[in-house]
Amino acid sequence: MKFHYSKENLKPRQAKLQRSLEILPGACSWSVLLGLIFLSIFFPFTAAILIAAFYLSWIMRILYSTLFLLLSYLQMNIERNTDWVLRIHGIDNLPVYLKEVTPKRFGRHWRQRVSHKIHLRQLNKLSASGILPPASKDLYHLVIFPVIKEGRDILEPAIDAISRQNFHLKQTVVIFALEERAALPIQNTVYELEKKYKDVFFDCFTVVHPAVVPGEARVKGANVTCAAKQAAVFFQNRQIPFENVIISCFDADTVVSLNYFACLTYHFMVSPNRHRASFQPIPVYHNNIWHVPGFARVVETGSSFYQLIEATNPEKLVTFSSHSMSFKALVDVDYWPVDMISDDSAIFWKSYIHYDGQYQVVPMYVTLSMDVASAHNWWQTAYSVYKQKQRWAWGVENFPIVMRAFLRSKKIPLYEKLRLGFKLFEGNLSWATSGFILSIIGWLPVIFARREFASSVVYYNVPDIANTIFALGFFAICITIILSLSILPKTKIRYRWLLKLGHAFEWLMVPFILVVFSAMPALHAQTRLMFGKYLEFWVTDKKRIPQK
Amino acid sequence: MLWLRKIVFYIFALIYLVICPLIVARMLGFVINPLTHHIVKTGLVYISTNPPDATVYVDGRLSHQKTPAVLRDLRPGKHFIRIEMDGYNDWERDVPIVGKKATVLANTLLIPQEWPIKKISDRSYQNIFPAGQDILIATDPILKDIDIYHSSQGPGKSLFSKNSIYADGLLVRLFSAPKSPFILLEATIKDKHKFLWVNLKENPPMVEDISDLFSDIPTRIAWDNADNENIFAFYLRDVYRINIKDKAVSLQDAGRLPEGLGTQASDALSDKFLINDKNTLLVREGIQIRIYPKEDFGPSKVYDIARSKPLTNMYFEEKTGELFYLDDDTGFLYTAQILPYHPILNIPIPESLRIDIPKKESAI
Numbered sequence: 001m002k003f004h005y006s007k008e009n010l011k012p013r014q015a016k017l018q019r020s021l022e023i024l025p026g027a028c029s030w031s032v033l034l035g036l037i038f039l040s041i042f043f044p045f046t047a048a049i050l051i052a053a054f055y056l057s058w059i060m061r062i063l064y065s066t067l068f069l070l071l072s073y074l075q076m077n078i079e080r081n082t083d084w085v086l087r088i089h090g091i092d093n094l095p096v097y098l099k100e101v102t103p104k105r106f107g108r109h110w111r112q113r114v115s116h117k118i119h120l121r122q123l124n125k126l127s128a129s130g131i132l133p134p135a136s137k138d139l140y141h142l143v144i145f146p147v148i149k150e151g152r153d154i155l156e157p158a159i160d161a162i163s164r165q166n167f168h169l170k171q172t173v174v175i176f177a178l179e180e181r182a183a184l185p186i187q188n189t190v191y192e193l194e195k196k197y198k199d200v201f202f203d204c205f206t207v208v209h210p211a212v213v214p215g216e217a218r219v220k221g222a223n224v225t226c227a228a229k230q231a232a233v234f235f236q237n238r239q240i241p242f243e244n245v246i247i248s249c250f251d252a253d254t255v256v257s258l259n260y261f262a263c264l265t266y267h268f269m270v271s272p273n274r275h276r277a278s279f280q281p282i283p284v285y286h287n288n289i290w291h292v293p294g295f296a297r298v299v300e301t302g303s304s305f306y307q308l309i310e311a312t313n314p315e316k317l318v319t320f321s322s323h324s325m326s327f328k329a330l331v332d333v334d335y336w337p338v339d340m341i342s343d344d345s346a347i348f349w350k351s352y353i354h355y356d357g358q359y360q361v362v363p364m365y366v367t368l369s370m371d372v373a374s375a376h377n378w379w380q381t382a383y384s385v386y387k388q389k390q391r392w393a394w395g396v397e398n399f400p401i402v403m404r405a406f407l408r409s410k411k412i413p414l415y416e417k418l419r420l421g422f423k424l425f426e427g428n429l430s431w432a433t434s435g436f437i438l439s440i441i442g443w444l445p446v447i448f449a450r451r452e453f454a455s456s457v458v459y460y461n462v463p464d465i466a467n468t469i470f471a472l473g474f475f476a477i478c479i480t481i482i483l484s485l486s487i488l489p490k491t492k493i494r495y496r497w498l499l500k501l502g503h504a505f506e507w508l509m510v511p512f513i514l515v516v517f518s519a520m521p522a523l524h525a526q527t528r529l530m531f532g533k534y535l536e537f538w539v540t541d542k543k544r545i546p547q548k
Numbered sequence: 549m550l551w552l553r554k555i556v557f558y559i560f561a562l563i564y565l566v567i568c569p570l571i572v573a574r575m576l577g578f579v580i581n582p583l584t585h586h587i588v589k590t591g592l593v594y595i596s597t598n599p600p601d602a603t604v605y606v607d608g609r610l611s612h613q614k615t616p617a618v619l620r621d622l623r624p625g626k627h628f629i630r631i632e633m634d635g636y637n638d639w640e641r642d643v644p645i646v647g648k649k650a651t652v653l654a655n656t657l658l659i660p661q662e663w664p665i666k667k668i669s670d671r672s673y674q675n676i677f678p679a680g681q682d683i684l685i686a687t688d689p690i691l692k693d694i695d696i697y698h699s700s701q702g703p704g705k706s707l708f709s710k711n712s713i714y715a716d717g718l719l720v721r722l723f724s725a726p727k728s729p730f731i732l733l734e735a736t737i738k739d740k741h742k743f744l745w746v747n748l749k750e751n752p753p754m755v756e757d758i759s760d761l762f763s764d765i766p767t768r769i770a771w772d773n774a775d776n777e778n779i780f781a782f783y784l785r786d787v788y789r790i791n792i793k794d795k796a797v798s799l800q801d802a803g804r805l806p807e808g809l810g811t812q813a814s815d816a817l818s819d820k821f822l823i824n825d826k827n828t829l830l831v832r833e834g835i836q837i838r839i840y841p842k843e844d845f846g847p848s849k850v851y852d853i854a855r856s857k858p859l860t861n862m863y864f865e866e867k868t869g870e871l872f873y874l875d876d877d878t879g880f881l882y883t884a885q886i887l888p889y890h891p892i893l894n895i896p897i898p899e900s901l902r903i904d905i906p907k908k909e910s911a912i
Contacts, residue, residue: 056568057568068556071552075549312553
């Protein structure tokens with residue numbers, strides 16, 4: 001469906017609808033919170049029952065998520081030692097490869113066997129679809145790094161990680177999408193890096209994005225779109241079909257794991273609908289994780305875990321942060337939105353609408369590491385983390401646009417519209433309200449209890465039920481702590497175990513984090529959208545301590 | 549993974565749909581009677597005792613909870629509740645239970661088999677007054693015999709040394725304000741009427757003669773415990789503000805007196821206290837000190853504690869739960885441990901469960 005994926009330049013009727021839908025999430029979140037406070041004060045009995053029902057749903061959700069976090073973590077471990085390059089070469093000659101691998105009982109370890117089973121299933125699906133991929137030797141990777149204030153300490157590890165990939169580097173093109181308004185030292189660094197890595201890859205060049213372009217906002221999407229358009233010209237000039245190009249749009253601090261591009265190539269090749277799919281790795285925030293305050297460590301580990309859980313549900317998965325997709329799809333949908341902050345999720349919705357619902361996200365159990373927002377002191381870091389979360393929560397800007405598209409589209413099935421619309425709405429509502437209800441509002445009926453409520457059975461039963469539910473929640477947190485400890489990168493300092501023990505205790509800050517770094521920025525973002533005070537792109541502070 | 553996720557989702561959703569109404573019903577006090585398999589409405593009893601950790605029996609069955617305890621799933625009607633603790637009398641009542649309601653027995657005072665009473669002084673006094681934080685002034689007509697006690701912290705110390713110029717003076721009245729570290733002594737010293745302002749925060753206490761600031765003998769003197777500079781002298785017609793620091797006296801509009809003025813003069817008696825989160829009355833009747841614990845479900849009971857010298861003050865220290873009084877026979881200072889623990893205050897007790905104390909009596 002041809003759809004103008006933007007809030008700008010709408011016809012009056014569409015603009016009105018857009019504005020109403022912008023108000024909806026914030027209004028609902030505030031209604032839930034204020035409504036519960038009102039009920040807690042004037043009708044504590046009703047509030048207590050509603051809150052108990054919410055607590056129960058919350059614990060069910062936590063246990064459900066913990067189960068899939070465990071399974072997802074297992075799957076990540078299963079695929080940790082997979083030889084993606086071998087599999088890629090196999091797909092190049094699929095009929096022979098299928099015959100070779102099908103009867104084999106592959107590997108000694110259960111992990112290898114499970115991985116092989118999944119691999120076989122994917123191969124059979126590919127074979128049955130009849131839509132075979134281009135040969136791996138004809139596939140190209142395009143990597144775009146948007147740069148505005150990131151220095152060499154941030155950029156070089158990112159590009160260095162790509163230069164150490166176990167997939168053909170001469171099939172990789174790296175583009176620095178440099179903002180014209182970037183400071184001179186940053187520009188110099190970019191040109192130095194371009195020179196240094198030009199011969200390592202198929203090509204490495206810089207595209208400067210003009211400071212002012214009519215119709216564009218000062219957002220990352222505009223910068224990377226400019227770079228991608230230049231890349232399109234680059235591939236056209238070399239007669240490389242867009243179908244053979246996989247684009248990865250990375251944040252400047254993204255350090256990919258050694259087999260990222262091999263894994264990405266495999267998933268691209270094995271997916272029959274490879275041109276209608278985005279490929280989502282698991283983002284982890286390990287670059288500077290041991291150099292940030294404890295709360296920031298917990299916040300970002302939580303974000304990684306959220307992605308791990310979401311990875312188990314491709315039907316509802318939406319692209320997030322650094323990810324990859326078919327370049328053909330990107331060109332077809334006319335690149336990223338140039339006036340939206342949440343370009344990473346917006347590109348999924350834009351593609352989903354463009355292809356009338358025939359677009360999906362393929363989860364990849366491979367990690368790429370980024371920086372935790374960090375500044376020079378605790379308060380600055382807290383401010384940076386808050387702003388970053390607010391920017392993530394600004395993804396709610398997609399809601400009104402997606403809803404308008406759903407209302408217009410006749411080809412997307414109604415069930416899909418309802419399912420995804422509900423997920424988008426409920427996700428934002430629960431993001432902005434759960435933390436407040438769990439940590440603060442849940443206690444109000446007891447605090448504001450008046451005589452008649454204080455002498456009711458409910459008054460005495462609510463804390464009891466809440467305690468049982470929180471005990472179960474603590475069990476889930478214990479599992480999260482164990483996984484968190486096993487997933488964290490090793491550090492070369494003495495008394496590492498002490499550091500890890502400290503990190504385990506940092507998880508006790510979860511109630512505080514839920515309110516300050518989750519619910520509050522989300523509610524802030526929704527309130528701004530509600531009042532039409534649109535957020536401007538705010539580049540997150542990143543700070544690394546040099547490794548000796 | 550996707551199919552597994554769907555299956556687990558539906559299982560969890562089903563569990564939620566089944567469990568949620570059950571939990572809400574449980575919260576409201578509905579349970580299934582195992583004998584009849586019918587849903588019955590139940591109530592509960594909340595019991596906290598002073599002291600806590602007492603054993604509770606409901607209808608003769610030992611409860612697994614010690615006080616404070618919430619006894620749930622009690623069918624409507626009367627239930628016999630007994631509370632036991634070593635060294636204390638058993639507390640037993642028929643407690644009525646109403647469906648969906650909580651019967652609150654908050655801060656139930658357990659009466660010891662023998663009240664713990666301790667002698668503090670080896671000499672007799674005329675009267676006692678509370679002053680400042682935990683300070684007790686034990687008075688005698690002669691100023692050098694007035695002692696200060698820091699509640700329960702050993703023997704008292706003389707307010708005036710024997711060499712003090714005020715030592716031989718005779719006490720007429722003593723004014724103190726709750727929680728104020730100052731007292732005002734009205735005394736006759738060498739045939740002169742004097743007013744002495746005493747700061748008990750200092751060690752030894754600092755005494756200042758402020759007699760010049762009084763034109764006549766006031767009927768009452770009062771001050772706010774948060775204000776260390778101003779006192780108010782009440783005469784028959786006028787009220788004067790006396791600034792002790794600046795030695796200034798000014799006429800005060802009687803209608804604009806600061807709130808929180810409170811003093812106790814030696815001619816006013818303090819012998820009634822609402823204690824234990826205001827649900828127990830501690831009072832002297834004649835010479836007998838008695839306690840009336842809260843009673844909701846049975847005949848009122850009264851317990852004798854000790855005998856106190858008539859027309860003297862008693863002092864109940866809320867922090868420690870101790871009562872200070874002068875013994876009827878000897879005039880010695882004694883203390884009785886009335887509340888072993890500070891009462892629990894976090895549960896709002898319905899007004900219907902509080903002892904109804906007439907307003908005049910409660911103005912202690």
